[in-house]
Amino acid sequence: MADQFEAYRYAHYLRSRWRFIGLACVSALCLAALFTFVKSKEYTATARLLIEIPGGSDPRISTAISAVYLDSLRTYEQLALSDKLLQEAMEKFRLRELIPGRTIESWKSRLVKVGLVRNTRILEVAVTLNDPKQAQAVAQFIAEQVVLMNRNLIQAADDASLMQAMNEAYNSKRTLLKTEVELSTAIKNNSVDALHMRLQALDLQRTRVQRELMSDELSGNVDAARSGVLKKQLQEIDSTMERANKDLAERTARLQAAEEHHKISLTAYEAARKQYQDLQAATGNRSERLRMIDPGFVPERPSSPNLALNLAAALLFAFTASIGWLTVAFAMAGRSDD
DSSP: OHHHHHHHHHHHHHHHTHHHHHHHHHHHHHHHHHHHHHSOOBEEEEEEEEEEOTTTTOHHHHTTOOHHHHHHTTHHHHHHTOHHHHHHHHHHHTGGGTSTTOOHHHHHHHHEEEEEOTTSSEEEEEEEESSHHHHHHHHHHHHHHHHHHHHHHHHHHHHHHHHHHHHHHHHHHHHHHHHHHHHHHHHHHTOOHHHHHHHHHHHHHHHHHHHHHHHHHHHTOOOHHHHHHHHHHHHHHHHHHHHHHHHHHHHHHHHHHHHHHHHHHHHHHHHHHHHHHHHHHTTTOSSOEEEEEEOOOOOSSOSBSOHHHHHHHHHHHHHHHHHHHHHHHHHHHHHHHO
């Protein structure tokens, strides 16, 4: 019951002082309106860039875009907010002469706002200045410079990749030419045709000697001296054939090694050459490219100060502050009564 009585007293206390609340709200509205009309107007111009994905003409790549990929595109915001680009814009348009005392850090936080439109590949560059024409010119300049910087970065990366691929192809070509000379020398110094012919001749001679030995044994007319000579000849032929086969195996191994080395070098050169050709064909298409799709227009309506917003904020603040003040006064009056 006491709580209800206190609530009733509080409501009656506020109702009895409605003039104070109304005066506070009217005063706040007047001050907000005066501030709005006195404060210098600022205009915001916005230029828009489209971030073209690599291989943008392939619909399969377009459907593979994910939220993570879109979030990674925020790196281009830092490109547009670079200190070097800000200084170039300020020097070109003499912005520091407008407000000589403003620091470059303050200019950076107030002049340019850059952000991706949600769930799109559109990058917005917003510039706020007192002069609407100058705001549009600065926004367009920054957007154009971002496109140029991105193009230069892509060109530098492509040139570095092409130079590396060209060096690899050149070194592979030199190695290939070297292995071709080695293979030619190996073929010349390790001819196996003569050895094959010699082995065939030795094989025929061995067959003839074996036939004579078998003929003597079958006829029963065995001459020990003649048999010893034939057997000695057979041993010499076998020894010569063994050396010739060993020589043939070594020459064949050297030829196979030279051919394998040449094959490996040829494969490496073809791969390096193809990589260089692929990089040449993909030049400029391996990274996102920026393209300006809207240079923006000269704004006619100021972005600041906003009369409606200022009045609403002032009204809310005055009402809340007056209620708070009266609440504190009511509490203090209640304590004094106690």
